[in-house]
Amino acid sequence: MLKIAVDAMGGDFAPVSEVEGALEATRDLDVGVILVGQTEKIQSELDKHRHTRAQGGASWPNSRIEIVDAQEVITMNDPVANAVRRKRNSSIRVAAKLVRDGAAQALVSAGNTGAVMMTAKLVIGTLPKVDRPALAAVLPTLTGHGTVILDVGANAECKPKHLYEFAVMGALYSSVIVGVHKPRVGILSIGEEEAKGNDLTKEAFKLLKHSPLNFIGNVEGRDMYTGQADVIVCDGFTGNVALKVSEGVFEFMMSLLKKELTSSLQTKAGAILSRPAFQKFKKRLDYAEYGGAPLLGINGVTVICHGRSTPKAIRNAIAVAREYCNGDISTKIEDHLEFEEKVAL
Amino acid sequence: MLKIAVDAMGGDFAPVSEVEGALEATRDLDVGVILVGQTEKIQSELDKHRHTRAQGGASWPNSRIEIVDAQEVITMNDPVANAVRRKRNSSIRVAAKLVRDGAAQALVSAGNTGAVMMTAKLVIGTLPKVDRPALAAVLPTLTGHGTVILDVGANAECKPKHLYEFAVMGALYSSVIVGVHKPRVGILSIGEEEAKGNDLTKEAFKLLKHSPLNFIGNVEGRDMYTGQADVIVCDGFTGNVALKVSEGVFEFMMSLLKKELTSSLQTKAGAILSRPAFQKFKKRLDYAEYGGAPLLGINGVTVICHGRSTPKAIRNAIAVAREYCNGDISTKIEDHLEFEEKVAL
Numbered sequence: 001m002l003k004i005a006v007d008a009m010g011g012d013f014a015p016v017s018e019v020e021g022a023l024e025a026t027r028d029l030d031v032g033v034i035l036v037g038q039t040e041k042i043q044s045e046l047d048k049h050r051h052t053r054a055q056g057g058a059s060w061p062n063s064r065i066e067i068v069d070a071q072e073v074i075t076m077n078d079p080v081a082n083a084v085r086r087k088r089n090s091s092i093r094v095a096a097k098l099v100r101d102g103a104a105q106a107l108v109s110a111g112n113t114g115a116v117m118m119t120a121k122l123v124i125g126t127l128p129k130v131d132r133p134a135l136a137a138v139l140p141t142l143t144g145h146g147t148v149i150l151d152v153g154a155n156a157e158c159k160p161k162h163l164y165e166f167a168v169m170g171a172l173y174s175s176v177i178v179g180v181h182k183p184r185v186g187i188l189s190i191g192e193e194e195a196k197g198n199d200l201t202k203e204a205f206k207l208l209k210h211s212p213l214n215f216i217g218n219v220e221g222r223d224m225y226t227g228q229a230d231v232i233v234c235d236g237f238t239g240n241v242a243l244k245v246s247e248g249v250f251e252f253m254m255s256l257l258k259k260e261l262t263s264s265l266q267t268k269a270g271a272i273l274s275r276p277a278f279q280k281f282k283k284r285l286d287y288a289e290y291g292g293a294p295l296l297g298i299n300g301v302t303v304i305c306h307g308r309s310t311p312k313a314i315r316n317a318i319a320v321a322r323e324y325c326n327g328d329i330s331t332k333i334e335d336h337l338e339f340e341e342k343v344a345l
Numbered sequence: 346m347l348k349i350a351v352d353a354m355g356g357d358f359a360p361v362s363e364v365e366g367a368l369e370a371t372r373d374l375d376v377g378v379i380l381v382g383q384t385e386k387i388q389s390e391l392d393k394h395r396h397t398r399a400q401g402g403a404s405w406p407n408s409r410i411e412i413v414d415a416q417e418v419i420t421m422n423d424p425v426a427n428a429v430r431r432k433r434n435s436s437i438r439v440a441a442k443l444v445r446d447g448a449a450q451a452l453v454s455a456g457n458t459g460a461v462m463m464t465a466k467l468v469i470g471t472l473p474k475v476d477r478p479a480l481a482a483v484l485p486t487l488t489g490h491g492t493v494i495l496d497v498g499a500n501a502e503c504k505p506k507h508l509y510e511f512a513v514m515g516a517l518y519s520s521v522i523v524g525v526h527k528p529r530v531g532i533l534s535i536g537e538e539e540a541k542g543n544d545l546t547k548e549a550f551k552l553l554k555h556s557p558l559n560f561i562g563n564v565e566g567r568d569m570y571t572g573q574a575d576v577i578v579c580d581g582f583t584g585n586v587a588l589k590v591s592e593g594v595f596e597f598m599m600s601l602l603k604k605e606l607t608s609s610l611q612t613k614a615g616a617i618l619s620r621p622a623f624q625k626f627k628k629r630l631d632y633a634e635y636g637g638a639p640l641l642g643i644n645g646v647t648v649i650c651h652g653r654s655t656p657k658a659i660r661n662a663i664a665v666a667r668e669y670c671n672g673d674i675s676t677k678i679e680d681h682l683e684f685e686e687k688v689a690l
Contacts (some may be wrong), residue, residue: 079540081539101488141597142600143599156542156543159362175610188586189582190501190581190585190586191591195424196500197501197582198580198582199501199502201582220589220593221587221589221592221593222589222592222593224590224593225593225596226593230504235543236535237534237535237543239583240566241535241566241586241587242586243441244535244565244567245587245594246566246567246568248566248569248571248600249590249591249594249598250594251570252486252487252570253594253595253598255487256626257626260626261622263622263625266618266621267618267619269620270618270622271615271622272387272617273611273614273615274611274612274616275613276611277602277606277609277615277616278605280608281601281602281605287606321552344535
């Protein structure tokens with residue numbers, strides 16, 4: 001059975017979300033979970049679930065859950081390079097070592113994103129044919145199935161060939177995990193024509209045009225949620241901005257809507273009647289439904305969750321990690337990059 | 346009286362929106378408008394408004410409206426460099442010449458953004474102390490007054506000193522047009538700390554830190570609509586992506602909400618009761634309310650409108666152009682850049 005190492009000290013609500021998410025995952029899925037962190041805190045959180053199945057949660061004791069101790073914690077405010085170097089016994093590092101040593105097949109963390117990425121690269125290592133691992137996110141779209149966008153934060157500066165690598169990795173992820181046949185790959189740019197964009201996107205366009213991928217050209221920010229492309233590639237700076245702007249617009253619109261809907265008795269009554277619609281609407285846009293963001297190109301599976309992850313988000317990230325392992329994406333990435341090396345570039 | 350040259354052939358609904366917007370502007374504001382384009386089309390559109398004040402529109406004939414003929418039209422699909430060079434008698438170019446020659450004080454166009462920017466730079470010219478003119482947009486925020494973001498598309502590649510120029514120009518725009526005292530200036534980046542970002546933002550951070558501007562450091566995409574900064578600077582690629590992602594999220598959320606709200610009789614009834622709230626909500630987010638995007642750093646006022654501009658959007662863009670002229674922003678930009686040249690850099 002697959003074992004997933006979960007950094008129990010990572011998220012804003014750690015270890016509450018991590019423990020409950022792990023229990024739910026072991027109940028629902030064919031996986032074991034190793035909770036890594038301060039044993040006493042994890043144990044006391046697990047004890048809250050002793051012999052209960054409250055709200056559908058799984059019970060404890062549970063033979064599929066193990067604890068591995070790690071006393072140090074990297075916080076959201078720790079300077080990344082320093083923390084990764086100094087805190088040799090952090091929950092992130094100990095969990096990564098379990099993956100490196102084969103005791104676990106995947107790492108899931110809702111901790112400091114920069115620290116998780118750096119630790120995964122340092123401890124687990126990058127796939128031999130990959131130059132730059134990339135963080136991918138799966139976006140909800142109007143057409144229903146998700147669009148994979150990468151890089152969303154691992155590499156602030158990129159070269160054209162990195163965007164090419166991202167395209168290969170993203171297409172494999174889309175096809176194996178999202179289930180898209182011949183995923184359409186686009187470059188995030190500021191105009192559809194080949195000549196539109198910055199130096200990076202224009203050069204990447206040339207590389208992708210001659211690749212065996214199903215390349216559809218440039219896509220614009222406006223198309224991120226239309227499902228027009230299955231995979232969107234960009235440098236990690238642009239991708240991170242695009243993702244955070246999306247969050248900002250969502251929060252802004254929800255605040256504004258709430259304000260207007262509660263401004264009179266009539267609109268309030270309307271909002272109450274419409275509540276089921278709002279609930280479905282929010283569920284569609286809930287990042288927790290999509291689990292975490294996979295770090296593609298690592299020599300082992302790493303899934304990074306939002307700092308504010310709920311138990312459901314952790315459970316779904318474990319599910320993503322499991323599919324990633326079962327789909328054997330890392331081997332496929334290596335095979336494809338080797339093939340492309342020989343044929344296309 | 347100020348005269349504004351309006352490219353009557355520019356937008357998707359040209360010359361309908363342009364003519365009606367011009368009539369509304371001359372009715373509401375102390376301005377004259379020169380409609381530039383195919384005389385026969387403009388004339389026939391104006392004739393529809395003859396002696397009527399239907400729906401609050403202004404009537405025609407109207408001594409504040411003139412027509413200047415330009416038979417060529419640059420379309421949205423024209424390759425920019427070619428069109429600007431070849432179409433010597435395009436409505437955009439003729440309108441820009443009116444500004445260059447002093448027959449008009451400002452140019453307003455809903456045409457091909459790239460063509461308008463290039464024409465303005467070529468024909469009207471850049472301010473002597475400005476290296477790169479930048480396109481600015483005013484974003485709605487939760488706190489009510491708008492946040493100025495630039496560059497949103499004029500310069501896909503930027504150097505740190507360009508971001509510095511954008512900061513000076515944006516701060517002046519915020520203070521004179523939006524009415525903010527000591528506008529807070531931020532750099533759009535992917536983390537708040539100085540060390541977060543790409544090479545461009547990190548270098549720009551150093552320049553801005555030592556400037557006399559009210560610099561508040563990096564802001565993230567999430568903060569674009571919170572009103573945390575009054576001015577946000579970034580390269581034109583990132584700014585354009587950020588703006589178009591915002592549009593995409595807005596359209597995605599509206600489609601999804603509509604779908605859910607019409608999914609049952611109950612939620613439909615709720616939506617009908619809530620209609621006034623939805624209308625106010627949409628009005629707050631309507632780009633038409635904000636008029637157009639000023640091209641800052643041009644030796645004359647240029648305001649660029651959305652291709653899909655309504656008459657109201659054109660009217661409001663004319664209002665923005667008028668305030669820009671009255672605020673004498675160009676002179677102020679020159680003064681500030683000269684001062685900063687001597688003192689800070």
